[in-house]
Amino acid sequence: MMAETIPKIRIMKGAEPDLSAATYQIHDESHTIGNALRWMLMKNPKVEFCGYSAPHPSENHIQVRIQMYDKLSSLTALLTALTDLDSLCETVENAYDISLRKDKYEKWEEKS
Amino acid sequence: MPFKASQSLHDPRRHVGVHAEHISNVSSTDYPGHYPDEDHSWDLVKFTKDLQVKVQRLSNRSIEFDLVGVDASIANGFRRILIAEVPTVCIEHVYVFNNTSVMVDEVLAHRLGLVPLNVDPALVDMKDAVTDQATDRNTLVFRLAVACTRNKLAPNISTTNPEELYTNSEVLSSHLQWDPQGEQAVVYADNPPAPTNPNIVLVKLRPGQEVEMEMHAVKGVGKDHAKFSPVATASYRILPLIILNPEKPVPAHLATKFQECFAPGVIRVDPRTKRVSVDEKNMRKDTVSREVLRHPEFEGCVELKRVRDFFLFNIESESFYPPERLFPEAIKVMRGKIATIRKAAEALLADSDALDGEVEGGAVAETRIPREAGGEGDVIMTEA
Numbered sequence: 001m002m003a004e005t006i007p008k009i010r011i012m013k014g015a016e017p018d019l020s021a022a023t024y025q026i027h028d029e030s031h032t033i034g035n036a037l038r039w040m041l042m043k044n045p046k047v048e049f050c051g052y053s054a055p056h057p058s059e060n061h062i063q064v065r066i067q068m069y070d071k072l073s074s075l076t077a078l079l080t081a082l083t084d085l086d087s088l089c090e091t092v093e094n095a096y097d098i099s100l101r102k103d104k105y106e107k108w109e110e111k112s
Numbered sequence: 113m114p115f116k117a118s119q120s121l122h123d124p125r126r127h128v129g130v131h132a133e134h135i136s137n138v139s140s141t142d143y144p145g146h147y148p149d150e151d152h153s154w155d156l157v158k159f160t161k162d163l164q165v166k167v168q169r170l171s172n173r174s175i176e177f178d179l180v181g182v183d184a185s186i187a188n189g190f191r192r193i194l195i196a197e198v199p200t201v202c203i204e205h206v207y208v209f210n211n212t213s214v215m216v217d218e219v220l221a222h223r224l225g226l227v228p229l230n231v232d233p234a235l236v237d238m239k240d241a242v243t244d245q246a247t248d249r250n251t252l253v254f255r256l257a258v259a260c261t262r263n264k265l266a267p268n269i270s271t272t273n274p275e276e277l278y279t280n281s282e283v284l285s286s287h288l289q290w291d292p293q294g295e296q297a298v299v300y301a302d303n304p305p306a307p308t309n310p311n312i313v314l315v316k317l318r319p320g321q322e323v324e325m326e327m328h329a330v331k332g333v334g335k336d337h338a339k340f341s342p343v344a345t346a347s348y349r350i351l352p353l354i355i356l357n358p359e360k361p362v363p364a365h366l367a368t369k370f371q372e373c374f375a376p377g378v379i380r381v382d383p384r385t386k387r388v389s390v391d392e393k394n395m396r397k398d399t400v401s402r403e404v405l406r407h408p409e410f411e412g413c414v415e416l417k418r419v420r421d422f423f424l425f426n427i428e429s430e431s432f433y434p435p436e437r438l439f440p441e442a443i444k445v446m447r448g449k450i451a452t453i454r455k456a457a458e459a460l461l462a463d464s465d466a467l468d469g470e471v472e473g474g475a476v477a478e479t480r481i482p483r484e485a486g487g488e489g490d491v492i493m494t495e496a
Binding site: 007008009011019026029030031032033035036038039040042043044045075076078079082083084085086087088089090091092093095096097098099100103105106107108109110112 | 143144145151152153154156159160163164165166167168169170171172173174177179182183185186188189190192193196197309335436439440443446447449450451452453454455456457458460461464
């Protein structure tokens, strides 16, 4: 099957050999992950530049460009950002859960 | 406001300016390097402290809650996932044995697909490919067999009401009969699969017309087809902020006019002194129509703003999920996506580390994808 041969992440041609600057192509993802990941990468002070694009609507992938200061690895920064994004999600989930259980809020009946 | 951040609601860095013909300060600036001598790097402890999630209203069909302290990219990610990537179960294949109604098979099949079902998506496996075999784990079978006949017992001959004249003059969603396969009779014993709403008219029939079909429902996501979307709407607004200028109060004789420039309940007018004030609790109800900026007499009296990181979510469920469960499901999907990417990135890192030693000059490895092959010195990467 064609679908099985497409890697989830691919490093695009032209990356620095030490990966201090690289463009990652993430398959089957969109602005949803692209923008959130970009934001989290930009929160990293060691990231010189980060941007993402969805090159074409009929191509099912996004590209994330990461450039690092001090010749650091962009791949490590990507992994850190993913971990941080996950902990962000966990925090939001917990806060929502607590509010739903403990807060006082209006409950009403809506006709369907 | 019942929020801890109520003090900082007036922090100008959080404000998006709303002016007569433009908006200002749209982008967030909380990045490292933006402000000299300020950090702004990711800090989970600070984020946890500043984050506020507060449910405001909950009904059997919808939920309203505030999400405060996250960037628009995160809030929008959740909104997008709610609409397009939280899976549900819907009718996907329709096998028509007989259809003598006035509606053609394709249109009726499309209508059947749009009927929301009360099936817990957690109990159904996603079919990986269209060619996947249908099993009792990934497919639910429904049957529909309705024929319209004349009602010989119609009490009133002169009536024109089809409900009285005929039986089965309408095919309703309640006519869908679930046909359990394999282990399904046990798995779904507590909550037999059926449409969430029994009163959806699928097609109208007249005597002699009938429909007979078998339907297969599968699990899918909204980005594949809108019928799989678990929500009717999932949207957010950004908190409106109305700041009255103490230097230039609204003239007493214009107080009512000023009040009417905003949504009802947003502006209070003191009945005695005619002094205007903003109802902090109702401020969120404002539509930010900017009507007040059209009147020269109010120039300088008021500033319109929005709080950039204050999201007022509204989610309406239209599926199996109770409204309060949708947002956690969206977060679950988001975390699943992150985990998948993480795994792939870790594999990439392991491969580049392993091959770093072998390849001269520290070139990073990659499996050759024929289309990309060639070109000297190109960096070659490994798939996950």
